Amino acid sequence: MWDYTDKVLDHFRNPRNVGAVKDPDGAGEVGSMACGDALKLTFKLDKRGRIADVKFQTFGCASAIASSSALTEMIKGLTLEEAEKVTNQDIANFLGGLPEQKMHCSVMGREALEVAIANYRTGKTSKKILEGKVICHCFGVTEDEIVRVVRENRLTTVEQVTNYCKAGGGCGKCRDEIEAIITRIRGEEPADQLAPQSAPRLTMLQKIRLIEETMEKEIRPALKKDGGDIELIDVVDNRVVVALRGMCANCQVARFTLKDVVEARLREFVAPDLVVEEAQS
């Protein structure tokens, strides 16, 4: 069996927001029977332009159903501008992570949302519009989509690309092309984005900014969904002093969160030698 988190299994067993919104403002449909998973997303906005109602229908495995359900929970109440910032990684994080081979389920969620928003804005067909050159003919994946998953998820191997968007997972003829795309993007992007371990030394100011940015993007959303928060108190050499707030403040599990989540993320994205400590209250 797959190593699904309890949250994945919960959303699979008790999917939220199943069905189709009546007279939707936007509708997005991605995937196909051939691919083995498909998702239809519909939403309706309220007067202030926020997503008042959103529903999904999914054909797919447990993680595809869970990813769809999670997405609807995440975007309810958001403006479209806020909703379109949701990445596949956000969906995976919301679920406490997905097995690597199932990451394409989170990508499918993000894509459906994108198509639905485009449908609202342009009124165009709800079917996914294929933009750019198709690289993987087995699963109909375009160059643009591959470039996007590689950039957003910092992928470095063809196998990862297959796990995230299925490209290369059929006959395998396009694997060389995918490799070339990865190499090209690696070449384009600053080295510290793809390989943080070989990042140049940061000034203290740069380090603090990067820590703040990482906390904002990678850590805070995960804590907030459990009613908690985190605050940066000080940075002394490689020691990062933080304070846990909200529900986290009195939570025993949060002590593990500090090491397993906060420190791991900061080491990944900022510097490998960081040590996270809790501020003495």
Added chain:
Amino acid sequence: MRTVYLDNNATTQPAPEVIAAMQPFFTELWGNPSSMHVFGGQVRRHVEQARAQVAALIGADPSEILFTSCGTESDNMAIRGAVEAASPPVNVITTRVEHPAVLEPCRMLKEHGVAVIELEVDGKGRISLDDLRLALSRGRAVVSLMWANNETGVIFPIAEAAELVKASGSIMHTDAVQAAGKLLIDVRRVPVDLLSISGHKLHAPKGIGVLFIRRGTRIHPLLLGGHQEGGKRGGTENTPYIVGLGCACELAARGLDDELTRVAALRDRLQAGIQAACPDVRVNGDEAHRLPNTLNISFQYIEGESILYHLSDCGIAASSGSACTSGSLEPSHVIRAMGVPFMAAHGSIRFSLSRYNTAADIDYVLENLPPIIKKLRAISPFAAP
């Protein structure tokens, strides 16, 4: 919670009798059967008794039974060993729906320059004997055809195929891993040269297999480094498991009638019950030539892995040919080779029974499965509202 195990084509519960028979070979009877002292001698007798028990299940002579570590080793040795031993070089003929333990060695030989012909199957998973005749006309070959398919349970006409193969002077191997214990196998009447069996598919533990090698068949060993098994397979005999397999084969021979009647009836009852309760299903494979314990059925509009997880929540174990369950992105090669449409392939579920299943098990599945199908179809964008 009640549990119902219907995944016996994946592995079976070791029979309590088998485990009991094995016990002494971990404690007092631990000698090396090749040794020239009483420790070895008394173990040797039990190994030879097990060889006779296995031989009896398939109508072979005990000297034609070679113990291996698993069905995969047996298949590898049969194909690679027979091709290597053949002079002048031979072709290989197999089918698109074989187990990977057969397909992969064949594909490796292909990379080494051996001509490999993979026979197609029709919509019901059947091969055509005319295709086989045509393939044989291209020269002497090592032919590997499974006796019964692990996913669909479809039975190939091995007796007729073997007659054709032998008449053309070629060598015939059959992967009988799924057939042994579920169908009558008699190598005195079916002229196969090589036949693979796996212990854990017939209520012995994992880690033991058999290759039947008909006397006079030229075959090279896979494992070098010992005189054991007549020099055909090096390595000290896995005595507890060999004894266990012997016991399992004896039980299988005795249980064959039960398998062909009571188990088959339970399977039929399961199939009829699902068809009555769930619309838009299709049975995959030739119902007229099918293992008595196997049902492969596709549920339209929904995907196999999600069905399995819901079944598992109810304590029911089955398996699926969907892509998601394998970690690959393509659905089962067997189901696809039959030309089953993609959606039905992704929604295919295999139920495989054993002698330990009861009517109450089937009732329990028929009670729990239809609501699961209904629930998942309510989520699916493809199902009619």
